[in-house]
Amino acid sequence: MTRWATLGILLACACPQTAPTPQAQAPPQSCLDRQLAAKGLNPFGDPEGTMYAGGTPLFDEKTGRMTPRDPYVLARHPDIARACAADAGP
Secondary structure, X not given: OOHHHHHHHHHHHHOOOOOOOXXXXXXXXXXXXXXXXHOOEOOOXXXXXXXXXXXXXXXXXXXXXXXXXXHHHXXXXXXXXXXXXXXXXX
16 A cells, blocks of 8 residues: 555544534524514514614513513514415414
8 A cells, every 4th residue: 555545544534524404494484573574574563673762662661561462463463364264274
């Protein structure tokens, strides 16, 4: 065996073989999130860049209560509510 062949074998054995990493998959989006993105709206149904006093429109400072996001957005955007109801099926 020649020196080059020996060197090639040694290098091949010294390098650990790594399995290809699977592509990172984005978490599935809900119908609501897809509709908001298609309309260019933020997660609360307002124009992108909208600022909120408490960081979120879901917190009512008067009562100290949080409103769930989905009902909040769907009540303000009946078109999205209809589209997502149609996606859900019977």
